[in-house]
Amino acid sequence: KQRVEPKEAVDAGLLVQGRSGGFYDRFRNRITFPILDLRKRVIGFGGRVLDQSLPKYLNTSETAVFHKGESLYGLHLSQAAIREKGRAVVVEGYMDFIALKGHGVEEVVATLGTALTESHVRRLKGFAQQAVVVFDADTAGKAAALRSLPVFANEGLAARAVVLPKGHDPDTFVNQ
Secondary structure: OOOOOHHHHHHOOOEEEOOOOOEEEOOOOEEEEEEEOOOOOEEEEEEEEOOOOOOOEEEOOOOOOOOOOOOOEOHHHHHHHHHHHOEEEEEOOHHHHHHHHHOOOOOEEEOOOOOOOHHHHHHHHOOOOEEEEOOOOOHHHHHHHHHHHHHHHHOOOEEEEOOOOOOOOHHHHHHO
């Protein structure tokens, strides 16, 4: 309706230019989640497949306003609860965030994948005195949780990791 040029949509990470010169939706066949900054402005998108396709999650590519290593999904919704409780619960993805929020864990945020960065921790330090990392119980999730603890320590934010029962992620665990 607004006649946005395809180049602008490519620059925003929504469209991808195909080999034949046409454009296609980067998030086709996925549930798409808007990623907002603290001012509640859309800075990017994430998408999750509903079947077994790979990659399971796909984010907007790096743009002038979206930096995966600096963005925490849902921080705009959780910042008040994190301040109030002094704690941030950190999960891996959108569905984990939504499930925990739906079960009353108001101080939750999600990394956009498993890579927690110094920038993520610095951002959380502005709101919390401690963090609880709850990643998936698979090998990658456990490894990511272990890698995250020194990042918290190096930034001076106390952190703990929760290990879920085998086969679970925060979403499946709270819903079961």
